[in-house]
Amino acid sequence: MSAKVRKEGTSLESVSQDTGELLDEVRIETDDVRSKANAVFGSKVPLWLKIAIPIALIAIFVVSFSVGRFPISPGELVKTLSNGIAHHVGALFGNDIPIADERMYTVVFKIRLPRVLVVILTGAALAVSGASYQGMFKNPLVSPDLLGASAGASVGACLGLLLNMPTIVIQLWAFVGGLTAVGMAVWLNKFVKYDATLGLVLGGILVSTLFQSGMSLIKFMADGDDKLPSITFWLMGSFSSINSRDFWLILLPMAVGFALLLLECWKLNVLSFGDEEARSMGINTARTRLIVIFASTLLTSVTVAVAGIVGWIGLVIPHLARALVGPNYRVLLPTSMFVGSGFLLIVDDIARLLTTVEIPIGILTAILGVPFFVFIFKRNMKGWS
Amino acid sequence: MLEVKDLRAGYYKKEVVHGVSFTVERGEFVCIIGSNGCGKTTILKNLLGLIKPFGGQVTLDGKDALTMNDRERAQHFAYIPQAHTPPFPFTVADVVIMGRTPYVNRMATVSEKDKTIAFRALRQLSIDHLADHVYTKLSGGQQQLVLIARALAQQPDLLVMDEPTASLDFGNQQLVLSQMKKLTQQGMSVLMVTHDPDHALFCADKVLVMENGRLIATGTPAEVITKENLERIYDSKVCIRDIVTDEGEQVRVAIPLL
Structure with missing residues (x-):
């Protein structure tokens, strides 16, 4: 460094003698700065990870098709998939390509495909909203139901179950319940006019408590022989009754949520330094917070609506992703989505394989999530406060 | 460059800063000193747009700085918080x-x-x-x-700092302040709130002395960091001495008397 400075100094002195030489010197200096700047601020994610993560996800995706009560060999899977796709594409152009094996087609396209896709979306949604919340609340121990999204969605769904509503209505109520609870937390924060982020946490705790009592009340009133078990079972989370309608139902809100959060990734980096600093760097923090809360709530409520409560993903996966690629949200958010999808796919496969009666997914994510979390936390405490 | 005119500001309904006026020129190092709670930080918060002033004007090269949006303001004012x-x-x-x-x-x-x-x-x-x-x-x-x-x-016009050295040890305080001084020599303007009169003596071109939300003196460090002013704002006994360093440089120091 000091040698460099001295070199520049001498060229400055020779300015009157040879301006051309100085200009060359300056040009070299800028090129040098530019290349170094690119090296310093370029992506620091190792190439093997960029390749390994998507490949791992694809591998898990394929395996998830094959395993279950009705095992499918890779060969059969490829045959059924290509035949099924040809059938559907053919139908678009008026060609009728018959389905070779009706039974196989039903398993792959009507049962496994929607299930796998919904699991992927759910895992990504919970992980990405958890990661976003951890940055926004400047706290690595926060999960996406901090502001009451899960509690609200549960109350909505349980009410629907209690009143014997059709599935679609239950899902809608869960969604509305989640949004209502978080809306109340946001409103409480405005009402008490306390510290912007702490006020939100306070509001979230109050609203969660309120809705949890509401849920207890519903359980208390529910018929113990029939309603109560179905409510309890639903709250534990499950993908066993997913069909393709569920997938299409959640696709749009999920896409909106993902897009909103991914667009805020830069601001999430800055926001994790605190409100005042973020504002002094030109961020409209109030608006950013609302966008992140809205998107995360959308994602969480939708997952609760189709699959019940799937805990721990939103807390654990961001940490795993951070251990892999670092805390920069521009890389962390997409990585969280990949890792969340992969993790939940594996857990769902285990749920399908382990016993003849499927273990509720929420129980498994917690049982697997806790040791996992301890492991990551122990290995990656360095640099954390 | 920066002109603050009759700034009145505070929190909720309570006015903390009662009509403060000062300027910061390009390449100038301006320090604000004053006791805890006299409104130093409140002034900075207004410049950074973190709170809205009750009245007064803030202009940057003749442009109204109070009506800028967050993004625009951040291109002109940069905040250096305490390291955390x-x-x-x-x-x-x-x-x-x-x-x-x-x-x-x-x-x-x-x-x-x-x-x-x-x-x-x-x-x-x-x-x-x-x-x-x-x-x-x-x-x-x-x-x-x-x-x-x-x-x-x-790439701001003005660096705003609120006691940047408060949590640093002796050597690091020196490191940070000498870097800041170097930046102003390269043309950057700095507005710094400090608790330590010695820091103002060491690096400021201009010092604003604040008491209870008003400026009681403005001028070069030598003019305004006086025994009278310091004893008045800090309500304590102070001794001011001009000393010659080992390098033969003449510097002024403020010594608190316990």
């Missing part, structure tokens, strides 16, 4: 590139220009070798330099 630890282990490069926030577009694509400017900021403070280090594991002084580099990456 964010919850995640960002690298120094991650932190410094954040200074480009008021310039990046909606998709947050970092251009080559952004990278070059951020790198120059690192180099200006001679911390380019720290770029890959984890920010949270640096010493307090190094963290402070990184935050200064981040502020420089904003």
